Amino acid sequence: MISSQEALAKLKQGNQRFVDCQFKATEQIDQSSRSAKAASQAPFAIILGCADSRTPAELIFDQGLGELFVVRVAGNIAAASQIGSIEYAVESFGTPLVVVMGHTNCGAVNATVDFMAKGDVPFESDSLTALVKRIAPSVQPLLKNDNSNHAEVKQLGVSANVKTSMQDLVNESPVLQKAIEDERLQIVGAEYSLETGEVKFL
Numbered sequence: 001m002i003s004s005q006e007a008l009a010k011l012k013q014g015n016q017r018f019v020d021c022q023f024k025a026t027e028q029i030d031q032s033s034r035s036a037k038a039a040s041q042a043p044f045a046i047i048l049g050c051a052d053s054r055t056p057a058e059l060i061f062d063q064g065l066g067e068l069f070v071v072r073v074a075g076n077i078a079a080a081s082q083i084g085s086i087e088y089a090v091e092s093f094g095t096p097l098v099v100v101m102g103h104t105n106c107g108a109v110n111a112t113v114d115f116m117a118k119g120d121v122p123f124e125s126d127s128l129t130a131l132v133k134r135i136a137p138s139v140q141p142l143l144k145n146d147n148s149n150h151a152e153v154k155q156l157g158v159s160a161n162v163k164t165s166m167q168d169l170v171n172e173s174p175v176l177q178k179a180i181e182d183e184r185l186q187i188v189g190a191e192y193s194l195e196t197g198e199v200k201f202l
């Protein structure tokens with residue numbers, strides 16, 4: 001397995017190809033590559049990203065089958081099932097890098113800002129309310145008063161929420177903590193721009 005720095009470099013190179021529309025990964029997918037990877041996998045990076053239809057990690061980083069272990073959920077939150085999935089990949093495949101990737105104009109962050117601004121009026125769905133409540137602590141400090149600029153809060157909320165998910169991964173997972181201590185794992189944050197296709201690492 002490659003190092004976390006090499007993994008990060010591969011992602012940056014792949015994102016540059018995506019920005020330049022010079023795709024390489026999908027060209028290499030054919031029947032023989034599918035069958036060659038059927039028995040096992042060794043993904044070099046784990047991406048915790050948003051479920052948003054415009055943020056597919058394999059395309060954004062121009063990576064093929066078996067390269068990325070991708071966990072996607074609205075608002076790229078780190079709840080138990082996301083943490084468990086990431087622990088599984090780290091322990092089973094020795095994957096050295098986790099990227100928590102938020103994105104501009106995130107519907108989950110926007111909904112949370114609107115939810116907080118209204119004063120905690122719950123959604124009809126308990127599941128949706130639970131999701132928004134997980135993002136709320138990241139947004140709350142940015143909403144300083146009634147006159148806060150909500151567009152700005154929605155923008156700043158993206159990186160604040162990425163940082164919270166990074167902390168949750170460490171704080172709620174002794175497995176990931178141990179992997180970081182042993183220098184087998186690095187967790188980094190990133191923000192993807194829907195407008196330009198560029199991923200900025202935080």
Ligand SMILES: [Zn+2]
Nearest residue numbers: 050052106107
């Ligand atoms: Zn989103």
